[in-house]
């Protein structure tokens with residue numbers, strides 16, 4: 374297989390025949406046979422889907438459920454990423470507050486508050502606008518001073534951009550907290566669809582003090598909620614109940630998809646992940662394209678790809694938690710692409726069924742009729758344990774042939 378990987382596959386034995394004696398030849402044959410048998414018993418799962426659908430989160434859950442605990446070095450990197458994620462989301466929200474013309478609301482809120490010696494929401498907003506959005510403020514404080522005694526600190530593995538944003542978080546977390554806790558910000562949050570923020574970072578924003586603390590050590594949940602765009606094919610191997618599993622994660626944004634084809638060989642199952650909650654959002658990389666429309670098109674092309682003729686295809690409709698929340702204030706039928714939705718508003722079950730049908734409509738034949746589809750929350754370990762265990766059982770039984778699965782959970 375041609376995938377680049379963080380955990381390279383065992384190299385297949387290869388020796389040029391002309392240089393090998395007869396007994397050695399036998400050894401090579403045996404080794405090749407052993408490798409083939411090992412490969413045949415192995416279950417190879419490929420995670421596919423558009424950007425931000427949740428592939429890497431499921432990849433991380435495999436490690437939580439079946440792999441080794443993270444090293445401190447890993448956790449420091451994720452700590453740095455989590456802090457930078459907060460700066461990214463806040464930068465977008467502050468700019469959006471301005472674009473929505475809500476500064477006056479913030480002023481009114483500030484006037485009605487008695488903050489004593491503390492800062493008003495308007496002051497917090499002005500500071501964030503200068504430092505995070507317009508970059509009109511002075512150069513930041515010395516990094517070593519900010520990170521003195523900090524467990525996470527700066528982290529080379531997180532990359533330059535994440536380090537710069539994590540530093541901004543450490544310098545302005547008081548302002549971020551003050552502004553986040555305003556009524557005006559609640560309005561901005563509910564109008565976030567056009568600005569493509571990561572919904573899971575809502576939880577980070579509600580936990581600023583812990584994340585800014587010098588002894589902050591990311592929890593498993595923090596790691597699962599952290600966001601780094603995948604730009605490399607990554608694979609990991611697990612032995613579960615004596616069976617070898619290999620799971621492959623790829624980048625889902627448009628520019629990453631040309632790398633997918635290198636991973637198509639000998640795949641037992643494709644797990645296609647689509648975010649249910651993204652029906653009212655547009656792509657990060659193409660602002661005019663609805664994310665759900667993109668996911669449907671991508672699903673169509675994956676299911677009808679000849680490379681997967683003999684491959685099981687499973688569909689995970691992910692981010693069900695965000696979908697459940699969003700459906701209460703963002704109507705499916707308000708989206709041009711889904712104006713044919715005729716079910717009741719604010720109805721989770723009807724909304725899910727509608728999108729399941731949209732995915733089924735992508736198939737040329739009815740092979741998928743027997744299939745199982747899971748609605749998932751990739752950041753919820755117990756939900757993923759249930760889903761991945763049943764996926765595993767079905768794949769191991771070998772009774773999934775070019776289909777997916779449909780199971781209410």
Ligand SMILES: Nc1nc2c(ncn2[C@@H]2O[C@H](COP(=O)(O)OP(=O)(O)OP(=O)(O)O)[C@@H](O)[C@H]2O)c(=O)[nH]1
Nearest residue numbers: 425426427428429430573598600603625692750751
């Ligand atoms: N609330 C919630 N957040 C989720 C869920 N699944 C993923 N996320 C979050 O969504 C963000 C994007 O998820 P990723 O796993 O990085 O998405 P991806 O599909 O790997 O994206 P690319 O690497 O760009 O292809 C992360 O911050 C996750 O924590 C979910 O079911 N619920």
Ligand SMILES: [Mg+2]
Nearest residue numbers: 428429602603
């Ligand atoms: Mg990813």
